[in-house]
Amino acid sequence: MGELTASNMFESETICADHKDLIHDVAYDFYGERMATCSSDQYVKVWDSDGRGGWRLSASWKAHHGSVWKVTWAHPEFGQVIATCSFDRTAAIWEEVGDAASSGSEKGLHTWLKRSNLVDSRTSVTDVKFGPKHLGLLLVTCSADGIIRIYEAPDVMNLAQWTLQHEIPTKVSISCLSWNPSLSRVGNPPMLAVGSDEPNTSNAVANVPSDKGTACNGKVFIYEYSETSRRWTRTECLSSVQEPVNDIAFAPNLGRSFHLLAVATKDVRIIKLEPLA
Amino acid sequence: MNNLNMDLVLFRGNGREPASNVKTFILPDKCFEKGVGCAWRNGNKFAIYPRSQTPSKTASTDVDNKILNIRQDVLLFTSILRKLVNESNGTYLLLQKAAETAKTTDNQVEFLKLSRQYRSIIRVCIENLQEALSRVQDGVEKNNLLSYITILYSIECIWHLCEILYIDNIPGDIVLPYLLEWVRFHFPCHEQTASHLLEACERGSEDHQDYWITVIGMVVQGRVDVARALMKLHSAAETNEFKLVDNSLRSMPVYSVYGGISTGEFTITWKHWQAECRSKLSSGVLSNEPKLELIMRLITGDFGAFSSIRGDYTSWYDLLGGWVMYTAPWARRHELASASAACAELGDALSNSRLDRAIRALLDGDLYQVIHEIQQMSDNGWFVTHLTDILYHCGKLRILDKHQTDVTNRLRDSLILDYGSLLMEHKSLWTVGLSYLASCPPEGLRRAELILERMPLKTEAKVMRVMAEAKKYGLVDVGVSACVCQCAVQGGVGRLGAGVAWAVRARSGAAAGRAAHAALRRYVRARRLPAEDLLLAAGPALLLHDTLLFLGKYCDFHRLYKDREFKKAAQLLVSLITSKIAPDYFWETLLLDTLPLLESDEPVFSSSDTYEIMLCLELKPAGLDSEKADLLRLALARNLARTVLSEGGENKQTEDGKTT
Structure with missing residues (x-):
C-alpha cells in the first residue's frame, strides 16, 4: 500500500515579515484572507492573500509609540476594522479607507486611519479583543496593572466614539484574554477568560480573593456578565494553571454543552468548562 | 505559546503510532530563538511565528522575522480525484435515505447495492488514474498518480472484503465462494498464463517456464477445473501419477447450500475425501513427481506445503482462499480468524503493512482495529468515513470505549464531521462538505454555520451561492450575516447603493439604517443619491428602518420634483x-x-x-x-x-x- 501517510501532507511556506524588531502577534481576519502583524518596531502591517497561497503586503504604518503587543480584527459586518494595543499605554481602533478605484494605486497600498485612541490605562496595554458580534461592537482591553476594560461603540457607524462600560480590577498583571464566542441566546452569559503572567516568586503569588471569598492562586480567571446586576464578576479561578500564562483562547462553540479553553504556559493545556445547570 | 523546543510537532489521530503520525518541521532556529507563537487561520491552516512577550532592550538590527504559513495538503483536492468526491457524495446521500427507510423495513439489499456503487466509483477512479498515468511524462507526477492508484487499490480491496463479511447477505453464511472470488479478483496472478496455455492447447506445455507455478496458482485459487485442464496439457498427462491427482481433484466434494445436504453430512464426506488423498500421498506413489506431490499436499491442507509456496506470492492473503478451501470449506463468516492467523504465519516473509493489518483485523472481526488502520491512510478520511457510515447503518458496527459505553454513533458522526469540514475548505467542494455536515445534526449544522459564515465572499455570485446553501439548510443567520458583511464591504468602497441593496436583502434593520445614513451623509456632501430606482421600487422593505424610509421618501421627493x-x-x-x-x-x-x-x-x-x-x-x-x-x-x-x-x-x- 502506498504509505503516503497523513503526516507527509502538511506543507509550509515562509513569509518574510520585514518587521525591524520582534513580532508579537499575527492575526487573521474573519475569513482568513487577510493577515495583520505587529511588532516591537511600533509598526502594524496588513497582508492580503493572493488566493494562490501567497501573501502581498497591503499596508504598513507606525501605529504606536511603543511595542505593539496585539492586533485583532473586528467582525466584517463592522467594516475593515482592527484594534491594536501597545506598551505606550494605549489601544487604538483603525479603519481601512479608500474606494475600489484607489486600491489599484501605485504600490497598491491601502490606508488605515486611526478612528479612536483609548487612553484610560496607566500601564502597558497587553491585549485587546473585539467582542462576539451578537453583543454589538464591544472591545475589551487588559493591562499590566491588571485592569480589564470593556468599551462599547454605541453607534457602529461612528468608530470614533467608544464609551468605557466596565472597569474590572484583577490585582494581578494580565497578559492575555479571550472572549467566549458562544451565543448568549442559548443560555450562556457573556464570558471572558483572562490569563496572568505574574511570575511565581514566593511573596508575589497571585493570591487574590475571588468574589466568593475564597483565595485562589491560579493564573486563569473566568469573568461572566450578569444581566440582572449589570456587572462582570469573577466566577471561576482555574487553580490547575500555576505557571505564567502567555496566551489563551476559547474554541469555537459547535453546539456543545461545555466550553473549551486553551491555555498556553510552558506547555499547552485544554480545559473543559462546564456551566452549572 | 512559548515553546523553546525548536521542532514543531503536529499530532493527528489517536497517537497509537506517534512516530509515523508526526510531521516535524525544522524551524530556522535563529529567528525562533525567543519562543514561538501560533495563530489559526481556518480549516487546517495556521501560522507559526517567532514571538516574545518581553520587549527587547536593545533594538536588534539583525532580526530575521519569518512567518511560517502551514497548511494541510489535501489529496482529495487533486482535480483527478474530484469525481470520486462528488460521486461518492451522491451515494452517501442515497445511503442516508435508505437508512431512514431501513428503520421501518429491512433494507439490507439496498445497502449492498450502495456498497457496490461505492466500489464501482473507486474502480472508475482507478481507471481514470491509469489512463492519466499513461499520458504523463513528468516523473513526480507519475509517482503521485502511482501512489493514488495504490491507495485506491487497497481501499477497494478492503472494502470488497468488508462487503463480503459484513454487508452482503450470504446464503448459509458459507463464505468460501465469496472469499475465492475476492482473492481471484484482487490478486489475479497466473490467470493470463493459464489462459495463454489453454488457448495454445499444446501437449508438452510444461516447457513453459511458468507452467507449474500456474497450475499450483490455479489450485490455491480454487480453480480446480482450470488446474485439471492445464495438467491435461502435460506430456505425461496419461501416466498413472497424473491420473491419480486428476482423480483426487475431480472427486473433491463441493459444498452448496442448495445442494440438499446438511453441513454435517458434507463435512463427513469432505473429511473422508481428504483422508483418501492423504493415504494416496503416504503410499509414496507420487514420490517421483514432486510437483504432483505438492498439489496433493496442498489439497490436504498441509501447512508446510502452503509455507513452501508462500515465496511465490506477494502477500499471505493470496493464499487465504486456498487455505480455507482445503482446511475448512464450511467456514462461516465469523470463523475466519484462525485461517487468517495461519496464513499470516506462512513462510518467513513477515509482512506487516497497513493493508496486512487491516485485512487481518477484518478477518478477526475486529472492526475497531480496521477503522483505526484505515483512518491512518492518506486519503484524508474518505474511506474511513464512508465505510464506517455504511457499516453503522447496516447495524454491524459496535464500538465501545474504555468504560464500555457504546460510542458507535459518536465515532461515525465525528468521522463525518471531520470529512465534511475538510471539504468545506475547498473553493468548489464546499457545498459537498456542507451536505455531510447537514446529515449530522445538531453539531453538524452548528459547524456548517461557523464555517459557512467564514466563507470568503469575493464575488456577488459567491454571496448568492452561500445564501442559497444557507437557506437550504435553514441557516438563516448565515445568509443575513453574509448580506450585512457585503453591505459593509460595498459601503466601505463608496458603493452606497449596493450597500443599501444588500441591507435590504439581509432584512436587517441595523444595516439598513447604517447604509441609509451613509447615503444621506454623502448626499449632504456631494448631492448624489444612490440607486434611486431601487429605493423607489423597494416598497415595504423601506420599513426596515426609519432612516431608510426617510431616504426612500426623500428620493421620491426628488422624482416628483424632477417630473x-x-x-x-x-x-x-x-x-x-x-x-x-x-x-x-x-x-x-x-x-x-x-x-x-x-x-x-x-x-x-x-x-x-x-x-x-x-x-x-x-x-x-x-x-x-x-x-x-x-x-x-x-x-x-x-x-x-x-x-x-x-x-x-x-x-x-x-x-x-x-x-x-
Whole structure:
C-alpha cells in the first residue's frame, strides 16, 4: 500500500515579515484572507492573500509609540476594522479607507486611519479583543496593572466614539484574554477568560480573593456578565494553571454543552468548562 | 505559546503510532530563538511565528522575522480525484435515505447495492488514474498518480472484503465462494498464463517456464477445473501419477447450500475425501513427481506445503482462499480468524503493512482495529468515513470505549464531521462538505454555520451561492450575516447603493439604517443619491428602518420634483419635515429644499404648511447658519403673504372659529 501517510501532507511556506524588531502577534481576519502583524518596531502591517497561497503586503504604518503587543480584527459586518494595543499605554481602533478605484494605486497600498485612541490605562496595554458580534461592537482591553476594560461603540457607524462600560480590577498583571464566542441566546452569559503572567516568586503569588471569598492562586480567571446586576464578576479561578500564562483562547462553540479553553504556559493545556445547570 | 523546543510537532489521530503520525518541521532556529507563537487561520491552516512577550532592550538590527504559513495538503483536492468526491457524495446521500427507510423495513439489499456503487466509483477512479498515468511524462507526477492508484487499490480491496463479511447477505453464511472470488479478483496472478496455455492447447506445455507455478496458482485459487485442464496439457498427462491427482481433484466434494445436504453430512464426506488423498500421498506413489506431490499436499491442507509456496506470492492473503478451501470449506463468516492467523504465519516473509493489518483485523472481526488502520491512510478520511457510515447503518458496527459505553454513533458522526469540514475548505467542494455536515445534526449544522459564515465572499455570485446553501439548510443567520458583511464591504468602497441593496436583502434593520445614513451623509456632501430606482421600487422593505424610509421618501421627493409635480413634491417635503425623522445633519438640506418651491410662480405650500416649516426652522436653530436661515425666513414670509391672500375667506372663517 502506498504509505503516503497523513503526516507527509502538511506543507509550509515562509513569509518574510520585514518587521525591524520582534513580532508579537499575527492575526487573521474573519475569513482568513487577510493577515495583520505587529511588532516591537511600533509598526502594524496588513497582508492580503493572493488566493494562490501567497501573501502581498497591503499596508504598513507606525501605529504606536511603543511595542505593539496585539492586533485583532473586528467582525466584517463592522467594516475593515482592527484594534491594536501597545506598551505606550494605549489601544487604538483603525479603519481601512479608500474606494475600489484607489486600491489599484501605485504600490497598491491601502490606508488605515486611526478612528479612536483609548487612553484610560496607566500601564502597558497587553491585549485587546473585539467582542462576539451578537453583543454589538464591544472591545475589551487588559493591562499590566491588571485592569480589564470593556468599551462599547454605541453607534457602529461612528468608530470614533467608544464609551468605557466596565472597569474590572484583577490585582494581578494580565497578559492575555479571550472572549467566549458562544451565543448568549442559548443560555450562556457573556464570558471572558483572562490569563496572568505574574511570575511565581514566593511573596508575589497571585493570591487574590475571588468574589466568593475564597483565595485562589491560579493564573486563569473566568469573568461572566450578569444581566440582572449589570456587572462582570469573577466566577471561576482555574487553580490547575500555576505557571505564567502567555496566551489563551476559547474554541469555537459547535453546539456543545461545555466550553473549551486553551491555555498556553510552558506547555499547552485544554480545559473543559462546564456551566452549572 | 512559548515553546523553546525548536521542532514543531503536529499530532493527528489517536497517537497509537506517534512516530509515523508526526510531521516535524525544522524551524530556522535563529529567528525562533525567543519562543514561538501560533495563530489559526481556518480549516487546517495556521501560522507559526517567532514571538516574545518581553520587549527587547536593545533594538536588534539583525532580526530575521519569518512567518511560517502551514497548511494541510489535501489529496482529495487533486482535480483527478474530484469525481470520486462528488460521486461518492451522491451515494452517501442515497445511503442516508435508505437508512431512514431501513428503520421501518429491512433494507439490507439496498445497502449492498450502495456498497457496490461505492466500489464501482473507486474502480472508475482507478481507471481514470491509469489512463492519466499513461499520458504523463513528468516523473513526480507519475509517482503521485502511482501512489493514488495504490491507495485506491487497497481501499477497494478492503472494502470488497468488508462487503463480503459484513454487508452482503450470504446464503448459509458459507463464505468460501465469496472469499475465492475476492482473492481471484484482487490478486489475479497466473490467470493470463493459464489462459495463454489453454488457448495454445499444446501437449508438452510444461516447457513453459511458468507452467507449474500456474497450475499450483490455479489450485490455491480454487480453480480446480482450470488446474485439471492445464495438467491435461502435460506430456505425461496419461501416466498413472497424473491420473491419480486428476482423480483426487475431480472427486473433491463441493459444498452448496442448495445442494440438499446438511453441513454435517458434507463435512463427513469432505473429511473422508481428504483422508483418501492423504493415504494416496503416504503410499509414496507420487514420490517421483514432486510437483504432483505438492498439489496433493496442498489439497490436504498441509501447512508446510502452503509455507513452501508462500515465496511465490506477494502477500499471505493470496493464499487465504486456498487455505480455507482445503482446511475448512464450511467456514462461516465469523470463523475466519484462525485461517487468517495461519496464513499470516506462512513462510518467513513477515509482512506487516497497513493493508496486512487491516485485512487481518477484518478477518478477526475486529472492526475497531480496521477503522483505526484505515483512518491512518492518506486519503484524508474518505474511506474511513464512508465505510464506517455504511457499516453503522447496516447495524454491524459496535464500538465501545474504555468504560464500555457504546460510542458507535459518536465515532461515525465525528468521522463525518471531520470529512465534511475538510471539504468545506475547498473553493468548489464546499457545498459537498456542507451536505455531510447537514446529515449530522445538531453539531453538524452548528459547524456548517461557523464555517459557512467564514466563507470568503469575493464575488456577488459567491454571496448568492452561500445564501442559497444557507437557506437550504435553514441557516438563516448565515445568509443575513453574509448580506450585512457585503453591505459593509460595498459601503466601505463608496458603493452606497449596493450597500443599501444588500441591507435590504439581509432584512436587517441595523444595516439598513447604517447604509441609509451613509447615503444621506454623502448626499449632504456631494448631492448624489444612490440607486434611486431601487429605493423607489423597494416598497415595504423601506420599513426596515426609519432612516431608510426617510431616504426612500426623500428620493421620491426628488422624482416628483424632477417630473415637475411641484404640488405633490411640496406635500411630501412638508410631511418629511413635520414627521421629524430626518437625522440632524440632514435638516439643513431638507429645509433648503423648500426654497425653490417657495419661490415658484404658483404657490405650492399652503399657509399652514408655511407655518409648519417656519416652526421647524425656529426649533432647529443649529441646523442652518444665520445667512441661509434669513434667506429662508424671507422666502417663507413672502409665501405666507401670497397664500394667506389667495386662500381667502374659508381659511379666515376657520381662523375666526378658533379665536372665538
